[in-house]
Amino acid sequence: MKSLKLDPPKSLAQRVMLRLRQGIIDGEFALGAAISEEMVAQSFGVSRTPVREAMGQLQAQGLVVIRPQVGSFVFTPSAEDITALCTFRIVIEPKAAELACVHDRAGAIAAMEAAIAGMEQAVAAKDNVAYGRGDTAMHEALFAHCGNRYLQESYQLVSGRIATLRTNLSSPIDVRTPESFEQHRTLLRLFERGDFTAFEKLMTTHITNSGKTYARALQIA
Structure with a gap:
């Protein structure tokens, strides 16, 4: 009989990292805010060692900037960062969508429909964190179902x-104005039809508008 093995539990540092990561994404820690290793350790009831390791992992993900002898801070993007990030997305997301349609069309559509349903509820509740999570799920569905691990790892x-950036800067606006939400619904319809010329055009507009929103919110345009 083939031996059965349980997946090892996440390390303490990994658990701390995941909790801090979600806190940063959800806006519990503002962009540029200092994160005290000592306060995090006390809050979680752990030593500073796993917190320090978690901070290193978050720095590798670009979410935290560690300044030796100064402290750890949530990242703050420059105008150049935002432009480069949006360009990257404009290049990679339409291709992921095309591949997802070929590799797992039904799975991608189901995931996007679920994400849009969550976004619709968030708009009704004016809940920007829930909207941001739904928005993220919508875009990540393209990669989850594209069948190409290199695209997935790049994203x-x-x-x-x-x-x-989505949850902290654009979602507070998106839950109060219909444009972004309607664009997501249109993207889903275009995906269902397999019209990737129109999909790429709208996705480019959508991402470009997001970048402008980020820059205005940070006053770095």
């Missing part, structure tokens, strides 16, 4: 920063 390198 994961920046997914935390994208989600953080």
